[in-house]
Amino acid sequence: MRYGAIEAGGTKFVLAVIDEDMQIVARERIDTRLPAETLADVFTFFDANQVDAIGIGAFGPIDINKKSATYGFVKATPKPGWRDFDFLGAMKAWRDIPYFWTTDVNVAAVGEQQLGAAKGINNLVYLTIGTGIGAGIIQNGQLLSGFGHPEAGHISLHQHPDDTEFKGVCPYHGTCFEGLAAGPSLQARYGVPAVELGQEHAAWQVEAYYIAQALVNYSLILSPERIVLGGGVMHQQMLFPMIRESFVAQMADYAQVPNLDEYIQPIALADDAGVLGCALLAKYALEQQ
Amino acid sequence: MRYGAIEAGGTKFVLAVIDEDMQIVARERIDTRLPAETLADVFTFFDANQVDAIGIGAFGPIDINKKSATYGFVKATPKPGWRDFDFLGAMKAWRDIPYFWTTDVNVAAVGEQQLGAAKGINNLVYLTIGTGIGAGIIQNGQLLSGFGHPEAGHISLHQHPDDTEFKGVCPYHGTCFEGLAAGPSLQARYGVPAVELGQEHAAWQVEAYYIAQALVNYSLILSPERIVLGGGVMHQQMLFPMIRESFVAQMADYAQVPNLDEYIQPIALADDAGVLGCALLAKYALEQQ
Numbered sequence: 008m009r010y011g012a013i014e015a016g017g018t019k020f021v022l023a024v025i026d027e028d029m030q031i032v033a034r035e036r037i038d039t040r041l042p043a044e045t046l047a048d049v050f051t052f053f054d055a056n057q058v059d060a061i062g063i064g065a066f067g068p069i070d071i072n073k074k075s076a077t078y079g080f081v082k083a084t085p086k087p088g089w090r091d092f093d094f095l096g097a098m099k100a101w102r103d104i105p106y107f108w109t110t111d112v113n114v115a116a117v118g119e120q121q122l123g124a125a126k127g128i129n130n131l132v133y134l135t136i137g138t139g140i141g142a143g144i145i146q147n148g149q150l151l152s153g154f155g156h157p158e159a160g161h162i163s164l165h166q167h168p169d170d171t172e173f174k175g176v177c178p179y180h181g182t183c184f185e186g187l188a189a190g191p192s193l194q195a196r197y198g199v200p201a202v203e204l205g206q207e208h209a210a211w212q213v214e215a216y217y218i219a220q221a222l223v224n225y226s227l228i229l230s231p232e233r234i235v236l237g238g239g240v241m242h243q244q245m246l247f248p249m250i251r252e253s254f255v256a257q258m259a260d261y262a263q264v265p266n267l268d269e270y271i272q273p274i275a276l277a278d279d280a281g282v283l284g285c286a287l288l289a290k291y292a293l294e295q296q
Numbered sequence: 297m298r299y300g301a302i303e304a305g306g307t308k309f310v311l312a313v314i315d316e317d318m319q320i321v322a323r324e325r326i327d328t329r330l331p332a333e334t335l336a337d338v339f340t341f342f343d344a345n346q347v348d349a350i351g352i353g354a355f356g357p358i359d360i361n362k363k364s365a366t367y368g369f370v371k372a373t374p375k376p377g378w379r380d381f382d383f384l385g386a387m388k389a390w391r392d393i394p395y396f397w398t399t400d401v402n403v404a405a406v407g408e409q410q411l412g413a414a415k416g417i418n419n420l421v422y423l424t425i426g427t428g429i430g431a432g433i434i435q436n437g438q439l440l441s442g443f444g445h446p447e448a449g450h451i452s453l454h455q456h457p458d459d460t461e462f463k464g465v466c467p468y469h470g471t472c473f474e475g476l477a478a479g480p481s482l483q484a485r486y487g488v489p490a491v492e493l494g495q496e497h498a499a500w501q502v503e504a505y506y507i508a509q510a511l512v513n514y515s516l517i518l519s520p521e522r523i524v525l526g527g528g529v530m531h532q533q534m535l536f537p538m539i540r541e542s543f544v545a546q547m548a549d550y551a552q553v554p555n556l557d558e559y560i561q562p563i564a565l566a567d568d569a570g571v572l573g574c575a576l577l578a579k580y581a582l583e584q585q
Contacts, residue, residue: 068551082552130442144517146435146442153419153435153519158551162513165454165471179548182454224451228433228517230442259468262357262447263371 008293011058012285013049015065015094016111017086020045021278024056025286029122031279041088042097050101060105060293062285064114065094067141071109071156079108105296107288110156111281115274116143117150118284119235123275130231133274134159135238136218140185144229151229160185164220167213170196188217190240206245215246219253222271226264233265237274247273297582300347301574302338304328304354304383305400306375310567311338313345314575318411320568330377331386339390349394349582351574353403354383356430360398360445368397394585396577399445400570404563405432406439407573408524412564419520422563423448424527425507429474433518440518449474453509456502459485477506479529495534504535508542511560515553522554526563536562 009032014021017039024033033056037048053061068082079095095108116133125131131145140160144151151157161183166173170187176195177186186192193201193210204210222234240246251267264270274280298321303310306328313322322345326337342350357371368384384397405422414420420434429449433440440446450472455462459476465484466475475481482490482499493499511523529535540556553559563569 142517146440147438149436151435151518154521154554155519155552157517157519159517161516161550163454163509163546165452179550180546220452224513225517227450228431228446228448228514229440230444230446232443257452257469261450261468263444265443 008060008290009056009058010286010289010293011053011056011061012114012282012289013061013063013065014111014114014281014285015039015063017066017084020049021282022049022052023282023285024058025283025289029283029286031282034282039086042092042094046097046101049098053102058104058289060107060289061098062107062109062114062288062292063095063098064109064111064281064285067110067156068158069094069108069110069156071152072154105289105292107285107292109150109288110141110143112141112143113150113156114143114282114284114288115237115280116145116235116284117287118276118280118282119237119274120145121287122283123280124235124272125233128233130229130233132159132222132225132229132231132234134221134225134234134236136189136236136240137238138190140189140238142225144231146229146231159221159225160189162221162224164217164224167216169209170213184217184221188214188221188240193240201240201243206243211243211246211249214240215249215253216257218246219250219257222250222254223257226258227262230262233269234271235274236271237280241273244273247271297349297579298345298347299575299578299582300342300345300350301403301571301578302350302352302354303400303403303570303574304352306355306373309334309338310571311341312571312574313347314572314578318572318575320571323571328375331381331383335386335390338387342391347393347578349396349578350387351396351398351403351577351581352384352387353398353400353570353574356399356445357447358383358397358399358445360441361443394578394581396574396581398439398577399430399432401430401432402439402445403432403571403573403577404526404569405434405524405573406576407565407569407571408526408563409434410576411572412569413524413561414522417522419518419522421448421511421514421518421520421523423510423514423523423525425478425525425529426527427479429478429527431514433520435518448510448514449478451510451513453506453513456505458498459502473506473510477503477510477529482529490529490532495532500532500535500538503529504538504542505546507535508539508546511539511543512546515547516551519551522558523560524563525560526569530562533562536560 464475
């Protein structure tokens with residue numbers, strides 16, 4: 008068997024073919040344009056690289072509720088042409104093979120859970136902190152979903168005492184977690200990209216405080232066994248000990264969590280988490296048939 | 297078959313016997329004293345009322361992690377004598393029948409899900425707002441747990457603009473959800489019990505704001521299909537429309553949720569939710585044998 012992966016991001020799509028041993032045997036990156044143009048390239052790639060099933064991790068919000076009339080659609084995105092686009096329907100019209108349809112963060116969560124930083128862990132939060140903040144949650148070995156998929160980057164937080172004047176950058180909520188801590192919030196506060204702030208800059212204490220506060224909330228609601236952090240902001244590796252320290256202070260000895268060095272970890276698969284997760288979910292879709 | 301129920305609260309235990317038709321055929325209420333005295337009464341009750349399995353919903357925090365050496369224990373409670381008490385072990389030493397061991401809020405969540413306000417709903421948050429705030433979460437038809445059980449009453453929130461001076465009443469976190477919105481917070485702010493504040497008092501707008509903020513956060517993380525609200529504070533029924541209105545404002549049209557009148561509902565089983573949930577879980581424990 009060969010599994011197809013479509014990691015469908017707002018700026019680029021990564022397409023890949025993965026074999027039974029979870030080795031990536033082909034990979035291509037294409038720019039995200041209008042749906043018809045982008046999918047034409049997807050079809051060309053998989054016409055040249057035959058697969059038995061495809062896992063799709065799409066930028067959201069998307070409809071993953073199988074009872075819904077718009078299951079398989081991209082929902083309220085500002086990305087031109089994609090709002091209300093029937094992504095899964097277009098794939099099925101091209102070729103009727105098994106598909107697994109979920110979010111970009113969910114496929115990365117599955118990759119890290121089965122092959123990466125949370126191998127063998129059945130209760131996991133995978134969080135990516137970059138231009139936005141998104142979470143994939145695995146509970147009892149399964150992707151958490153309900154009426155829809157999590158949008159856990161948009162939870163409300165209280166502001167750091169040194170940051171009370173900041174209005175946040177989330178167009179919906181202002182000072183939600185994403186509004187306070189995604190990459191663009193650092194640029195908005197300091198006028199330079201986050202990577203240009205020195206590692207000693209006070210910005211990172213504030214950033215660690217917000218990330219730790221969100222992790223405390225996820226821990227209190229989900230009681231996961233591990234939290235895996237990825238995304239551009241988390242390339243700043245000095246953040247990890249700062250987040251762990253702030254987590255302890257904010258949890259205030261209330262709920263029991265595992266050893267923090269194991270509990271809060273960086274991703275292990277780097278850029279491969281998404282496509283490998285897609286392949287694992289394609290395999291699952293094939294087996295469920 | 298006859299199922300036993302132990303709803304073990306910090307001030308009272310409710311013991312019950314429930315038949316196959318989920319009818320309560322015996323019930324007794326006892327005061328919570330030291331573990332040995334309290335359990336002596338529990339044994340007397342169930343010696344007189346034979347059952348085939350028992351569901352226990354205990355005040356927390358408790359250890360529900362089957363891999364843990366202290367599985368079945370009550371953990372860090374201020375209640376004299378109960379800290380680190382092996383509750384489940386004491387029950388098994390008395391009689392070796394099947395037990396289901398979980399939190400008081402989890403049993404009520406199961407009762408409401410199977411027989412009450414969330415019948416047939418597989419993804420549910422049950423929240424009780426009284427002297428404390430606790431949540432039982434059902435995800436994909438199962439009680440959500442991981443490293444431990446949820447402590448979702450202690451998530452951090454940001455303060456209402458008219459309430460920024462209030463320090464909160466949570467001994468661990470000050471202004472967490474419980475610290476800002478449990479019954480004692482109203483007493484702390486206004487010097488009288490919550491029930492003595494008139495329905496028009498500005499306190500309720502602030503209260504609705506905090507409850508709605510927490511529900512937005514639960515919705516963004518868990519994407520439940522329904523949220524059921526119980527506990528003493530929720531006896532103030534005028535809070536429901538206020539919470540729904542504030543929920544809409546704070547969600548800011550971001551994530552899709554069901555129709556709000558169905559989504560945010562009061563409990564349906566009143567005081568029976570806990571013992572019925574215990575019985576349903578006792579039945580499950582028996583079937584799993």
